[in-house]
Amino acid sequence: xxxxxxxxPAFAEENNTPGKQHQRGDKMLDTKEPGFxxxxxxxFKRAVAHLDLPPGLAEKIxxxxxxxxxxxxxxxxxxxxTFVGYRSVHSEHMEPVKGGIRYAPEVDQNEVEALAALxxxxxxxxxxxFGGSKGGLCLDPRKYEEHxxxxxxxxxxxxxxxxxxxxxxxxxxxxxxGTGEREMAWIADQYARMNTTDINARACVTGKPLNAGGIxxxxxxxxxxxxxxxxxxxxxxxxxxxxGLKGGLGGKRIVVQGxxxxxxxxxxxxxxxxxxxxxxxxxxxxxxxxxxxxxxxxVREWIMQTGGVRGFEGAEFVENGSSVLxxxxxxxxxxxxxxxxxxxxxxxxxxxLIIEAANGPITASADExxxxxxIVIIPDLYANAGGVTVSYFxxxxxxxxxxxxxxxxxxxxxxAMLLVNExxxxxxxxxxxxxxxxxxxxxxxxxxxxxxxxxxxLDDTMRGAYQSISEEWHRRHDVKDLRTAxxxxxxxxxxxxxxxxxx
Ligand code: GLU
Numbered sequence: 106x107x108x109x110x111x112x113x114p115a116f117a118e119e120n121n122t123p124g125k126q127h128q129r130g131d132k133m134l135d136t137k138e139p140g141f142x143x144x145x146x147x148x149f150k151r152a153v154a155h156l157d158l159p160p161g162l163a164e165k166i167x168x169x170x171x172x173x174x175x176x177x178x179x180x181x182x183x184x185x186x187t188f189v190g191y192r193s194v195h196s197e198h199m200e201p202v203k204g205g206i207r208y209a210p211e212v213d214q215n216e217v218e219a220l221a222a223l224x225x226x227x228x229x230x231x232x233x234x235f236g237g238s239k240g241g242l243c244l245d246p247r248k249y250e251e252h253x254x255x256x257x258x259x260x261x262x263x264x265x266x267x268x269x270x271x272x273x274x275x276x277x278x279x280x281x282x283g284t285g286e287r288e289m290a291w292i293a294d295q296y297a298r299m300n301t302t303d304i305n306a307r308a309c310v311t312g313k314p315l316n317a318g319g320i321x322x323x324x325x326x327x328x329x330x331x332x333x334x335x336x337x338x339x340x341x342x343x344x345x346x347x348x349g350l351k352g353g354l355g356g357k358r359i360v361v362q363g364x365x366x367x368x369x370x371x372x373x374x375x376x377x378x379x380x381x382x383x384x385x386x387x388x389x390x391x392x393x394x395x396x397x398x399x400x401x402x403x404v405r406e407w408i409m410q411t412g413g414v415r416g417f418e419g420a421e422f423v424e425n426g427s428s429v430l431x432x433x434x435x436x437x438x439x440x441x442x443x444x445x446x447x448x449x450x451x452x453x454x455x456x457x458l459i460i461e462a463a464n465g466p467i468t469a470s471a472d473e474x475x476x477x478x479x480i481v482i483i484p485d486l487y488a489n490a491g492g493v494t495v496s497y498f499x500x501x502x503x504x505x506x507x508x509x510x511x512x513x514x515x516x517x518x519x520x521a522m523l524l525v526n527e528x529x530x531x532x533x534x535x536x537x538x539x540x541x542x543x544x545x546x547x548x549x550x551x552x553x554x555x556x557x558x559x560x561x562x563l564d565d566t567m568r569g570a571y572q573s574i575s576e577e578w579h580r581r582h583d584v585k586d587l588r589t590a591x592x593x594x595x596x597x598x599x600x601x602x603x604x605x606x607x608x
Pocket of ligand 1: 206278311464493
């Protein structure tokens with residue numbers, strides 16, 4: 106029998122793989138550990154200790170400006186069901202504020218506030234001109250039909266939009282765990298219905314489908330960003346040396362936790378384009394391991410058909426999925442929930458390099474243990490910033506009302522043609538003995554389209570941001586890890602914009 110998931114993770118921004126044992130918000134099974142929001146605060150404080158900020162500024166930056174809680178009823182299946190949602194605005198040092206909307210049963214105020222804070226530092230780090238925000242709705246999207254989700258989403262969007270918590274100039278949501286293009290299209294439409302004369306209505310939300318004002322390359326942007334982040338890391342031999350790894354990405358054994366939108370795209374691109382080997386995939390019902398490597402496409406296809414990884418042929422199935430976080434590999438990519446690497450398992454992690462594709466997958470205590478073990482962590486606020494970076498491009502596209510490349514492309518091609526014609530003329534001269542490579546003409550002539558421009562912008566952003574973190578890491582001898590370095594860069598930029606405002 107083929108079981109079809111009513112909720113298709115292919116459309117969700119982040120992974121939708123809630124593990125039973127995972128930390129959510131401030132709710133931890135292990136009471137010895139602080140919750141997610143405290144974890145972010147601890148990481149912030151560790152970075153601030155290296156900075157010389159004017160009195161009170163660190164507190165102003167750290168504090169979450171506001172969190173709006175909404176409780177609304179929707180008539181579903183003959184009765185009124187009440188939903189609880191949040192939109193938290195962490196910092197308005199730049200506006201609009203930016204951050205996804207998450208649909209998950211465990212969403213709470215602490216979680217959205219922690220995620221909103223991360224958005225502030227993330228946006229500053231990758232130089233997207235936004236403050237930080239995040240939203241969440243407590244519900245399990247798998248339990249609802251599509252038309253029900255539309256009703257719920259539209260009502261939530263209405264509640265937020267009428268308070269300017271969805272607004273192209275003030276607060277621009279995007280997809281996050283449990284939401285995707287479909288929800289963003291409903292939100293955009295709801296906003297447009299409420300603001301019929303707003304010419305920039307489409308810029309009220311990002312991550313929309315292409316036919317509703319979206320941009321090419323947004324769906325895979327976070328996974329693509331993880332790939333670009335790793336590529337840039339491997340371009341820094343001194344940094345790679347700290348992991349003990351040799352060579353480039355080719356042949357590296359990678360374990361991915363969560364094959365949602367981010368984990369899937371990261372694994373797919375790293376395998377197909379960088380020759381990495383996906384030796385482990387952890388999902389909610391268990392994990393798959395294979396020394397020869399797994400193909401994320403076939404595994405994903407299997408998950409779509411059966412609801413999990415169990416029964417997948419050609420790989421060993423491990424019932425206790427989280428134990429695979431501890432297997433020997435070169436790179437570990439947690440791409441699901443927060444708190445999956447915590448005080449209970451940090452000591453058993455064997456990967457020398459971890460890249461945080463999810464937000465907050467490593468708790469502050471685990472971070473400390475991993476640092477002592479000299480494990481290098483490429484932190485979330487940098488590693489998963491590809492999503493918001495391409496969201497920025499989408500927002501700019503919506504505000505400029507024109508697709509990237511539309512004006513220049515043919516002009517560039519005409520220019521390139523001049524050169525090609527001249528080269529062809531010269532290579533016709535037998536005495537010179539020149540010959541053009543067979544595909545040179547077609548490749549050189551092709552002007553950049555929207556997707557190429559998005560990729561180029563994302564690559565440039567990920568390279569630039571890593572360079573600034575790495576520089577900080579090497580320049581300050583008392584900074585021992587990339588996370589602190591990344592926070593320092595982000596906080597300094599937020600502080601600079603507060604100073605510019607005269608605060
Ligand atoms: N939800 C994504 C994140 O956590 C994207 C946010 C956005 O594009 O605004 O970074």
